[in-house]
Amino acid sequence: MSTQNVAVSEGTRVFLNFSVSLEDGSEVDSNFGGEPVDFVIGDGSLLPSFEKLIFGMSPGDRQLFTVEPENAFGQPNDNNVQLIPRSHFEEGAELQVGLVFSFADASGAELPGVIAAIDDEEVSVDFNHPLAGRTILFDVQIHRVEPTELH
Template sequence: MNKVTVGEGTRVHLNFSISLEDGSEVDTNFGDESVSFVVGDGSLLPGFERLLFGMSPGERQMFVVSPENAFGQPNDDNVQTVSRDQFDDDIDLQIGLVYAFNDAGGGELPGMIISFDDDEVSVDFNHPLSGRTILFDVLIHRVEPAELH
């Protein structure tokens, strides 16, 4: 019987951690139950998903993921100026504050306050990890054919 490896049409059970180059951990599920996803379901960024192809259960690898294959480069067009009166008076604006804005589809879009005065607020809608090289540590527990629904 052939061992199933990570690829199209598979469900993958894994533990992972995401860290920055300075070693600071951004997210991890090591120490907890493994998580699972189906390759191509959108749970994992494509740049991370492709790294797992060919891995087998029991394998652990550390990958260095460039910004282009992770969260992209910051885009100046994603920094917007919003009128100060768009914010409630009781909001204590601070540089670095992440504020949830409503998008056109009725969902929420987080933006980080990068500067403000009495009239205007500059908001950065880039992903907080854009422009960053990511260290992706992954341990594959199980790989199985995905059930198609």
């Protein structure tokens, strides 16, 4: 079966280059200029809302999508900003607004948090995704699409 006629859909392996940028043009991530990445639709490599955007695209297609926050990394949630006693940080830890610290969540998984504010008693840590509330420009070029054997 020729893979030239296969379009991106459920159960396909997609080889693509992509970039993720903000509306001001600053690039967050890109693999243009490098080897394409490949993944199977639905394997969790790409946000489901981003997967839906590339459905129907075929090898050779390139498209720039504007993705609103609700379909990208969501809106910031005030409940994701936690006050942590300053005593919970290592003595001598250099605390600065904007610094990313790694915390363990309830299951022991690593969770990054950005220091939002500091006073003598508490540190305000923002656990929202750094791109929450941001409109994302998603540039995609499809190189190859293959059916997978998983049906």
